Amino acid sequence: MKSILVLGGAGYIGSHTVYALIEAGKKVVVIDNLETGFKQAVHPDATFYEGDIRNRSFLDEVFEREEIEGVIHFAANSQVGESMTNPLKYYNNNLCGTEVLLESMVAHGINKIVFSSTAATYGEPESIPILESDPTHPTNCYGETKLSMEKMMHWTSVAHDLRYVALRYFNACGAHPNGKIGEAHNPETHLIPLILQVPNEKRGHISIFGGDYDTKDGTCVRDYIHVNDLAQAHILAMEYLVNGGESNTFNLGNGVGFTVKEVIETARKVTGHPIPAKVEPRRAGDPSTLIASSDKAKEVLKWKPQMDSLETIIETAWKWHKNHPDGYDNRTM
Numbered sequence: 001m002k003s004i005l006v007l008g009g010a011g012y013i014g015s016h017t018v019y020a021l022i023e024a025g026k027k028v029v030v031i032d033n034l035e036t037g038f039k040q041a042v043h044p045d046a047t048f049y050e051g052d053i054r055n056r057s058f059l060d061e062v063f064e065r066e067e068i069e070g071v072i073h074f075a076a077n078s079q080v081g082e083s084m085t086n087p088l089k090y091y092n093n094n095l096c097g098t099e100v101l102l103e104s105m106v107a108h109g110i111n112k113i114v115f116s117s118t119a120a121t122y123g124e125p126e127s128i129p130i131l132e133s134d135p136t137h138p139t140n141c142y143g144e145t146k147l148s149m150e151k152m153m154h155w156t157s158v159a160h161d162l163r164y165v166a167l168r169y170f171n172a173c174g175a176h177p178n179g180k181i182g183e184a185h186n187p188e189t190h191l192i193p194l195i196l197q198v199p200n201e202k203r204g205h206i207s208i209f210g211g212d213y214d215t216k217d218g219t220c221v222r223d224y225i226h227v228n229d230l231a232q233a234h235i236l237a238m239e240y241l242v243n244g245g246e247s248n249t250f251n252l253g254n255g256v257g258f259t260v261k262e263v264i265e266t267a268r269k270v271t272g273h274p275i276p277a278k279v280e281p282r283r284a285g286d287p288s289t290l291i292a293s294s295d296k297a298k299e300v301l302k303w304k305p306q307m308d309s310l311e312t313i314i315e316t317a318w319k320w321h322k323n324h325p326d327g328y329d330n331r332t333m
Helices: 012-023 056-065 080-085 087-107 141-159 191-196 227-242 260-271 295-300 310-323
Strands: 003-007 027-032 047-050 068-073 112-118 163-169 171-173 206-209 224-226 248-252 277-280
Touching: 003 012, 012 027, 012 227, 027 056, 056 087, 068 087, 068 227, 080 087, 080 141, 087 112, 087 141, 112 141, 112 227, 141 163, 163 227, 171 191, 171 227, 191 260, 191 310, 206 260, 224 227, 224 310, 227 248, 248 295, 260 310
Parallel strands: 003 027, 003 068, 027 047, 068 112, 112 163, 163 248, 171 224, 206 277
Antiparallel strands: none
């Protein structure tokens, strides 16, 4: 049986995808440079190589040593704020890394790749829910590099025997129900783990950036998708390519929006903690509402989110964060 190569398989979404692949009976090879990933997050049954996808000789060596059926690509920097203060880092890692990867894939005749794109490719949405056919005008460098990665895949597929799936997803959240892996970023920028830092006594309150948006309670609305459901979508996308599917782009979300206040209130219910909140000024560039239409993924990939309840999402996240308040550093596994 050939293996699936997961780049960035020690990171948040990558590690959950590796677990899902192995649970589905697949052989998995992981490459990660551990810049933001954790060796402890790699499934023990996966073959692990520590290295950087910008290193062509390293990639060539892995492709020559392992029988690879297809590639799932998570290896990219993904902090919006950092991308605006250090854009060249994002062009170097996200674009140069992908260029080297595609060169090596073409050279070794590996012609199937699924990669994580982002809702940030759309920028300020013109309509809700967002469709794959909507205009793409990124408002930050992170979204711009991801859109450029999509275009690089497209033109490579035109010139070579390569087929790809780009998955544009919205707010990834939650943790594996087994409690062994979860979200661990430094610095943390995602809403749910930031909220859960309050009952974990890592911060005194949660900040709400903007309370005067044109939404039902004045706070931003976002589409939250459980990381295990994202993992399943990557597996279905790879199966789609293996079965001869053409290159394609899909949104991944629940199609339901929750306000920041609703997320905080649900976290209070799950944790039993009051979780004080303070409204702060708006952050520049925060759209009021981002909700995906995932109808295309459901129709073409037969994808169906299984953990789409906000309460379930936060319960799995809390199980992880309560037992791993310092992430993978001081874990009690």
